[in-house]
Amino acid sequence: MRFDGRKVDALRPVKITRNYTKYAEGSVLIEMGETKVICNASIEEKVPPFLKGTGEGWITAEYNMLPRSTASRKPRDIAKLKIDGRTMEIQRLIGRALRSVVDLKVIGERTIWIDCDVIQADGGTRTASITGAFVALVDAVNKIHKRQPFNVYPIRNFVAAVSVGIVDGVKLLDLCYEEDSKAKVDMNIVMTDTLEFVEIQGTGEENPFSRSELNELLQLGEKGAKSLVQAQKDALKMDCLWIGTGESE
Amino acid sequence: MRFDGRKVDALRPVKITRNYTKYAEGSVLIEMGETKVICNASIEEKVPPFLKGTGEGWITAEYNMLPRSTASRKPRDIAKLKIDGRTMEIQRLIGRALRSVVDLKVIGERTIWIDCDVIQADGGTRTASITGAFVALVDAVNKIHKRQPFNVYPIRNFVAAVSVGIVDGVKLLDLCYEEDSKAKVDMNIVMTDTLEFVEIQGTGEENPFSRSELNELLQLGEKGAKSLVQAQKDALKMDCLWIGTGESE
Amino acid sequence: MRFDGRKVDALRPVKITRNYTKYAEGSVLIEMGETKVICNASIEEKVPPFLKGTGEGWITAEYNMLPRSTASRKPRDIAKLKIDGRTMEIQRLIGRALRSVVDLKVIGERTIWIDCDVIQADGGTRTASITGAFVALVDAVNKIHKRQPFNVYPIRNFVAAVSVGIVDGVKLLDLCYEEDSKAKVDMNIVMTDTLEFVEIQGTGEENPFSRSELNELLQLGEKGAKSLVQAQKDALKMDCLWIGTGESE
């Protein structure tokens, strides 16, 4: 039994609220227990310089924590004139995760900006950001699709992410902050609905881990990812029927 | 009759939610119609260098808009390595407004950080920030007071803010974005519950205005401020009884 | 009787020197007592991106204090890689004030840069900057006009600015630093020659103020603005005859 009463292989309660704010083409509030992230998807009708003239689109992500989303106040990046390294890592991860399931050639010369702003942080903000941002992305893509249908629906798969780790020798799914801060091994797993890996990042900074421990963690992660994809489907309802069909109507 | 059906002297619906996030000593979501701002108050047990050793405290504010709080996405400050001028102006204004009603000597050598993060912007974000931040400030001050009572309760007055302006020749209270963008004269008024001015900022960039127009605008502002202070009282209930008493129990 | 022997409603001695440096299209040294500001107006034959192709011009201002314009040396912005908030506020104010009296459509796709560099600061540098910059602006506009006459003279009004405040319970016009630092209420007023307001910014950070106090302060400000416009006329002589005529020869 864990700190908050969960079983070792249980997710925290997941809540996905669509249309959370009114301007973004896709706007989602995702809550994983006490972790709360606003994920907005915005469409911009141009691409970064390296894609100009290629006909391909781009998806890029920015991640930020409100200063008091954490137990003690964290100064804003702009106050130090530097993005911190962790933030950089996370926004690169979110971008890669979403691009992995989208056909950017079909998107065309547009950029989809994903903004993940953490309102309250209780562990797992980067994985919650990916899971929530995917739903916002679907809403934004559908908005384009309704205006001017794609020949082929550009989203090939669902993608969701979850953390796993080893705390006091026990393998746990979906760590909250309390657990995360005591974890000897910490792993983030990004998976598709077909249960393939898009990204694995595992760190045993204080304690190297073995192949068999890795396998158990991946098993747990797979279980979590499956439930999260289901939560995305429940939230999107009829709006996700096109995903992976390769069709467009 | 206005764009959204309001009378010229009517506020938009005001909603103040306390304890909006769980870590901040004071945490408020304020909604003025479609404008939504999270106002967090954080206590730090030290002061800026210019106050060290004086026994006095400080209140400082930071203001930020989520990139997609607006109709088109606004890049983050950190992406340009510069805080924009409007942001600077607003956070200085919020800080002055709150300091004007607090006895900083009583606060002692602490800083209260006010973070106003705009989730959705539909005009009047700076005035909503002040009105909401005041409530967060009261909650934070009470948290100190409960731990270790002040000799004298340090908050002397309520403070709230509202915008007024002239649109198509008509004086209006509490402008939404649509109105604000057409206003020839635009004024922000910060007032106490005793209906004194803490700050007046009026601009007629496209159209200078006369003394009598100013007087009508101030009249409207006073009406709005009165209602906003009432909304603060309704939200704070028993937790605002000490304000202005100069007592501490 | 005040600190420097002035009456409560008296300006400090005003001195406006045109053609102060040789390269700028308009170059003015304005002295208000011991406050000295160089105001240069420069013409650039292009506009910021948001105006490209609109046929409209722009006026923008930058404000800076020499490090030792003040009693103790103030580090340069570049040493901290940040413009300070006060500077931002002031340069935005100067820009708005000047744009309020100019028809930017007539100016055409040009930018007029206003640089206000404070040589010596003794209170009222922002208001002196506006008053002096207006004269530099007229000189720059006339330089364009002589080369290639406008159909309609683009400057509609004079604009000047002055500070007022309450010190030890007394309302004062044109505060010097000594007075400013003791003021409970501090107000900057920007007015046209037709005695309409372009901008009012009043702060009672340490002491809220009432409507009747506001009225007395505005009265004082009006008196000061009237004298300052006269000083501008005296300095410009025949070179200001076109202002507000709507004609061009």
Next chain:
Amino acid sequence: MRFDGRKVDALRPVKITRNYTKYAEGSVLIEMGETKVICNASIEEKVPPFLKGTGEGWITAEYNMLPRSTASRKPRDIAKLKIDGRTMEIQRLIGRALRSVVDLKVIGERTIWIDCDVIQADGGTRTASITGAFVALVDAVNKIHKRQPFNVYPIRNFVAAVSVGIVDGVKLLDLCYEEDSKAKVDMNIVMTDTLEFVEIQGTGEENPFSRSELNELLQLGEKGAKSLVQAQKDALKMDCLWIGTGESE
């Protein structure tokens, strides 16, 4: 057979040159085929603020590429005033990898700075940096140890890193740039001499990968890591006898 004639499970020629520059406490040039990185370890007798007074030491890494270490010239970070995200990620990875095998309490209140400067880049610069930096770290730690012996030798394990990936459906060890740019799956593995994982980072941005593919890749990585630890031992000779003994003489 690969591009450069190697077998799928072969490393490129590894060359580790110690004492490469004369000032650093540890200085190594590591060459993995055409990839060349200078790894310097510097000792500083103080720690970052968050460790002051704890008695613990710290290891931190910086990574940089010479502008022309790559096929086309890459501007320096300082020219853009921003560290790029990839650089951030890499230097955080190097730091974690080295800290994972060192007892920081034994190091005491000192910082060991690891500087990895890439002279020539042909794929695998981050993994080469870790493998080379470990050797520089041992030299630096020995320098302290000789001056003033630790009670317990602070380095518990060897650590080395290698990349693996899937190119045209084939799993490959130690990708060169040519291969890396075509890889559908790309993974960096950091391992100890006891063949435990310190870090796994695998990305299938363009192509998700299955559990069995993952297993094959880990197998390859293990083989590579084993050889790299041997190369470290060959380079260090007698100077690595203390590692993992927990003794100090």
Next chain:
Amino acid sequence: MRFDGRKVDALRPVKITRNYTKYAEGSVLIEMGETKVICNASIEEKVPPFLKGTGEGWITAEYNMLPRSTASRKPRDIAKLKIDGRTMEIQRLIGRALRSVVDLKVIGERTIWIDCDVIQADGGTRTASITGAFVALVDAVNKIHKRQPFNVYPIRNFVAAVSVGIVDGVKLLDLCYEEDSKAKVDMNIVMTDTLEFVEIQGTGEENPFSRSELNELLQLGEKGAKSLVQAQKDALKMDCLWIGTGESE
């Protein structure tokens, strides 16, 4: 005969105004023809970290051009977040020149800040800055000396600077902008009153120069420096009697 009627070995008219602004411990306006620079010397009762506890003082300089001191407007450094290289070079030169004639041990743990702000630039701003800053430095040092006399007067020599160059094959003293922009060889010479060199910087970017040409240029520079030291003595009158005496009363 030159552009402005001067002989090849003539300086432009030199004018040195002391006490130009009222706050700085030393404040000088130097005019060399149309080149005008405000040189302020400020005393700060602390030293940079590398001198703390040594008992030695420091002299450091900052140089800046007003945006419209030049024929076309030059953006401020802060707008680009970068000091330009030329500015850096010049302020380092001014600092070295002044430190070369002062006994920093006698100054004690204080910093003298020299701010050179160019109001109008017509060539030779860096040399005018040095010549003018020396006079401001003497005033600042005397201010300390009067409050609390030094045992030994800390200024050992006068120091002044001048430019020389080769234009259309002719060697010229004290180049104005017109001449400077056509010069094939350009040299700045910093000398003491004993006609020794403190600094020589000569560049023949477009045209290398010979030893004999160098000698002629140095001859011209010596002549100019002699006159400039005389101008400093004329400006300082009785206030420079202590210089170089090694005495203190």
Next chain:
Amino acid sequence: MRFDGRKVDALRPVKITRNYTKYAEGSVLIEMGETKVICNASIEEKVPPFLKGTGEGWITAEYNMLPRSTASRKPRDIAKLKIDGRTMEIQRLIGRALRSVVDLKVIGERTIWIDCDVIQADGGTRTASITGAFVALVDAVNKIHKRQPFNVYPIRNFVAAVSVGIVDGVKLLDLCYEEDSKAKVDMNIVMTDTLEFVEIQGTGEENPFSRSELNELLQLGEKGAKSLVQAQKDALKMDCLWIGTGESE
């Protein structure tokens, strides 16, 4: 006899290695005793804005020291968000030196980037950079020339640089760090193979110097420059035959 056994007029051993890294169009490692600098020349097929459309090319240099190229670790510029002044000075010097011997009109609208990265610093890094960069420049220019021959070979002269100084009253050629740190006078001389000066920078910060001392230093510098040009010729062999011929085959 000097610290390292050299005569007063002797250079340290010079070693110039061409093709040091594989991507740059010119890549040189220059060693002057213990000072080691990588000098890479890169060709970019565009010019800075101020040269667009002129048909002229540009040569620009960047200089950097690895953090541990020096006895104690020097933080990277990016960590402070500022290029330090010395670095700026040096890279401007390198750029001027190389441009002085190249006909930029013949180069055409291209930029040649020179990157000088100091691996190990033992005095004289700026002069070694110039001497080494010249060889890299020749290799880069020849690479263009072989692809598409210039009508006239654009390099007019060799250029090399050396330091001289006065230490304990003795004039020395090519100072190492130990000597440099004790030098009262310090001079850098950039010369062509025809023994003309391209740049002279001499500083007597702690001790002004006389004309006759200057002459002796220049004599020494000339001797050093002669040997360095010979070392460049030895390194370039047949690849420098075109220099100064004004021919192209």
